């Protein structure tokens with residue numbers, strides 16, 4: 240028996256025997272050729288067959304999964320038709336007399352390396368897409384068959400170094416009970432697809448392919464990220480129990496998908512989701528999200544060579560708003576800086592980037608960047624229920640200045656005859672202690688607050704959210720944090736305004752009772768946390784917890800708070 244720890248990528252527990260998905264041998268002789276045209280013809284033929292195969296996988300995915308995942312293969316097809324990839328391969332063949340395999344390998348490696356080293360997770364994962372497509376193309380050039388996971392016909396757990404999107408799309412849910420890979424992260428495509436197929440998965444184990452052999456029995460715990468190889472009888476019994484419990488839990492959760500969120504004593508709150516791209520919206524709706532509490536627009540600006548145009552932004556915002564119908568969508572304006580750099584802006588390196596020139600500070604000094612975003616948002620506002628939120632507000636002047644620019648852009652759009660919604664709420668993130676402390680003054684001017692605890696905790700505790708050595712100080716349940724949260728909620732409610740929270744704390748099962756008791760109106764979290772949170776809230780009495788509010792807020796340590804709330808809500 241041996242346990243391996245990886246990253247929990249898709250929830251659930253699977254127990255079955257190992258199926259090793261091996262990549263075929265794609266090695267080749269590095270021959271020089273004497274007829275480049277023949278090689279180019281071979282390449283064109285392989286391209287044609289690969290495209291046909293991808294079309295088939297796309298159709299299969301569309302039928303068996305959904306349109307969104309089928310789009311991955313549309314992207315692959317685009318890669319194969321992209322002259323920026325194909326022309327350099329052909330140039331290498333004709334100018335260096337390289338065999339098609341050599342030219343493909345060298346060109347693909349160059350692009351993959353380039354994307355892999357980018358300081359942006361999204362782009363790094365696009366490297367995996369190019370790798371996937373070019374491997375398939377190479378197999379056709381070499382005349383070797385690619386593994387076909389669709390042929391699996393007994394219950395298994397698929398083990399692989401990595402699962403490409405096309406592998407994942409072919410997995411038959413009836414037989415493939417789970418999967419585990421050496422590489423990958425929570426946002427890699429295979430992980431995203433595992434979640435929508437609802438196959439338990441653990442990724443990033445580093446060495447699962449070496450640790451198991453063909454007929455081993457495995458337990459894959461996608462809730463905890465653990466894999467148990469050849470479990471003992473006791474472990475098996477324990478996990479079969481957990482599996483049953485999880486299945487029961489999921490059935491319970493699913494019943495609440497289209498339900499509003501009420502506490503046991505009948506108080507309503509809103510459970511919303513945090514998203515980074517329009518593609519994330521379907522996951523929000525599938526998980527019963529009542530709104531988008533934070534759309535991080537940075538991703539529109541990242542992984543590019545220049546700023547996105549106003550129209551590009553308009554299309555992204557419109558897509559999110561339309562998909563959400565009349566449900567609220569809080570879009571946060573550009574929060575660049577800190578750990579999120581935009582290389583093309585060429586901003587000077589700073590000693591303390593988290594305390595530096597970022598977010599609203601940058602936008603107010605760079606109106607040429609800020610105004611197009613606000614215009615795109617205002618134009619998109621007629622397509623849904625838009626709320627605009629400014630990040631990193633530290634002073635009232637910043638909010639007033641940002642709002643004045645918005646009003647100015649609105650007036651100019653209206654004078655151009657462009658329609659703009661008249662009901663857009665304008666609010667701020669509360670993630671800087673100064674703003675939390677004078678929330679009372681802010682509450683008179685903003686339409687809403689959303690508490691960004693990821694930053695509020697680091698600034699209040701003076702503990703860098705990225706620094707492992709001070710992570711013990713990063714304490715969401717610290718009375719100082721709870722007092723600030725309480726100040727913000729009371730201030731807002733006194734002015735008849737609503738308060739959300741979009742930091743990670745909002746989806747944390749220990750924090751949820753505390754936040755409910757303090758009167759938080761909207762909880763914004765990752766989509767898959769929504770149904771468990773709704774279930775939890777239905778069992779909590781807001782009034783009961785609120786009656787302990789003064790006691791909790793006067794406690795001295797986070798441990799005391801946790802111990803107390805656990806005891807009261809068990």
Ligand SMILES: C=C(OP(=O)(O)O)C(=O)O
Pocket residue numbers: 533535574670690691692693694695741742743
């Ligand atoms: C939601 C927040 O913003 P980000 O994590 O993007 O800084 C936060 O600070 O809590």
Ligand SMILES: [Mg+2]
Pocket residue numbers: 670691693694
């Ligand atoms: Mg923040």
